[in-house]
Every structure is written in structure tokens, then in C-alpha cells.
Amino acid sequence: MSLVTRASETGFRYPYVIGWTGEALERHVLRWRPHWEGQRLSYADERRTDYADGVLRLRQGQTMTGRPDFRTVNTRRQWRCMSRQLCQVCARSVEDPDTGRTWWLLSSREGAGDGFTNAPPTCPACIPEAISKCSYLRHNAAVFTVGSYWPYGVRGDVFLPYLPPVVPFQENAVVKLTDDDIRHCIARELLVRLHDVRPAETYGDAPWAT
Known part of the structure; x- marks a missing residue:
């Protein structure tokens, strides 16, 4: 059975994606195969x-063991x-049941209009915790709802074809x-890529409402 989230001894929840x-x-040994x-x-x-999505992905375990x-x-x-x-953060659904829109927590720099992001969505219940625990987001958080989104590309390591795939030609490249x-x-x-990005309406005691 896969783990969903883990918490520290102090009760701090480690985000699901880290x-x-x-x-x-x-x-693992890499090779080139005919295509x-x-x-x-x-x-x-x-x-x-x-x-996934026709793309070779990095192999990793799913045990959430060791250190975060x-x-x-x-x-x-x-x-x-x-x-x-x-x-x-919690791996639960982020879709608003009333509007069908998706909640997204981004930095204020990312949220300027439609664009692409590597940050997965964040549900409303986890947004205050995510902001309070991240020093960068405390000063740059922006909360949006998104009408739709679709795969745009990947961030990964690019190798030169026909050469032994030992050292990547580009690391952490956007493709x-x-x-x-x-x-x-x-x-x-x-x-x-995000489409129909709108600033989220404020509610309750959420940090972005102040």
C-alpha cells in the first residue's frame, strides 16, 4: 500500500510530492533504441x-523513507x-465541486496570466499551511483557480542521440x-499549461485574504 503523506514528530506534514x-x-543503464x-x-x-505521456521518466522509489x-x-x-x-500536499482532489475549477497556489510572478508551471495544484485546506511553512511563499504567494490545463512539456536531462548516454548534454532543461x-x-x-487563470476569491481567515 502506498503512503499518501507523512508527518514529523511535531505534527508538520511533509508535502506528498517532495x-x-x-x-x-x-x-540504471541507459541505451538508445530504434524509433x-x-x-x-x-x-x-x-x-x-x-x-507517461510518451516520455521517459526518472526512476525513483515510492517508500517515503530516509530524510525529506x-x-x-x-x-x-x-x-x-x-x-x-x-x-x-495531501494528495486529495483540488477540484471545486461547485464550479469545476481547480485551485492553484503559485508565486505572484508565475500567476501573471496563462502560462506553464511545474507546481502541482494545492487544495484550499492545505493552502494556508503551505504558505506559512514556506518562507518564499509567505512573501510571494498568489492563489488562483484554473479553468483547465494540459501537459505542456517536461523539465529533465537531455542526451545527445547516437552517442553513449552517459553524461547529459543539458541538465534540468525545459523540453x-x-x-x-x-x-x-x-x-x-x-x-x-494553465488556461483561464483567475485570482481566487478571498474567504475565511486565509493568509491571502489579509
Whole structure:
């Protein structure tokens, strides 16, 4: 059974999407395999679950063991939140049942109009906690509702085709799903494009209402 969230001894909930040191897997051998559009990067021991949205993803465990690493996200949990409209903190649905819109917590810089983001949505119940626990968001938080969104690209490491895939040509690069390089990379995060982005109405004692 997969874990959804974990809490510290003080009761602080660790966000569902963050990485843990115990989830790192041993380095896997990469190879190039023939593809109708050219060479495609894959693992030597290829598995069907390695791919999502036609993209090769970084392999990671799902145990949430070791120490929490707030500098990283777990690729599959981030992907799951993006594709299933789940909160990045508690992994519950973020869709507003009355409007059908999706709640999204972004930095004020990201929220200027429609665009793409690597941050999964956040449900209203978790937004105050996320803001209070993150020093950056305390000064830059912006809460929105989103009418729709769809996969835009990935953030990942790009390798040069036809050369031994040992060292990436580009690290942490943004690659659109329509780019040729999407076949040459290992994705770390799914990026989605937001549409019909509106500032959320204030309510209750939420931090963004002050």
C-alpha cells in the first residue's frame, strides 16, 4: 500500500510530492533504441511504467523513507498530482465541486496570466499551511483557480542521440512535448499549461485574504 503523506514528530506534514533520500535508486543503464522518428532514449531493462505521456521518466522509489528532501520532488508523485488533479500536499482532489475549477497556489510572478508551471495544484485546506511553512511563499504567494490545463512539456536531462548516454548534454532543461528532444531526455517533472487563470476569491481567515 502506498503512503499518501507523512508527518514529523511535531505534527508538520511533509508535502506528498517532495523527494526522500531513501527513494533514490541505483543508477540504471541507459541505451538508445530504434524509433520511427529516430533514436529514443530508454533504460536497458525497459519497463512499460517508465513512460507517461510518451516520455521517459526518472526512476525513483515510492517508500517515503530516509530524510525529506525539500529541494527535490518525486517524479511519479508530481506527475500523479498533475494528471489527476490532486493536491501536492495531501494528495486529495483540488477540484471545486461547485464550479469545476481547480485551485492553484503559485508565486505572484508565475500567476501573471496563462502560462506553464511545474507546481502541482494545492487544495484550499492545505493552502494556508503551505504558505506559512514556506518562507518564499509567505512573501510571494498568489492563489488562483484554473479553468483547465494540459501537459505542456517536461523539465529533465537531455542526451545527445547516437552517442553513449552517459553524461547529459543539458541538465534540468525545459523540453516541450512537441520538441524532437523529448525522445532524448529523462523527465524529472511534468509541466502543464494553465488556461483561464483567475485570482481566487478571498474567504475565511486565509493568509491571502489579509
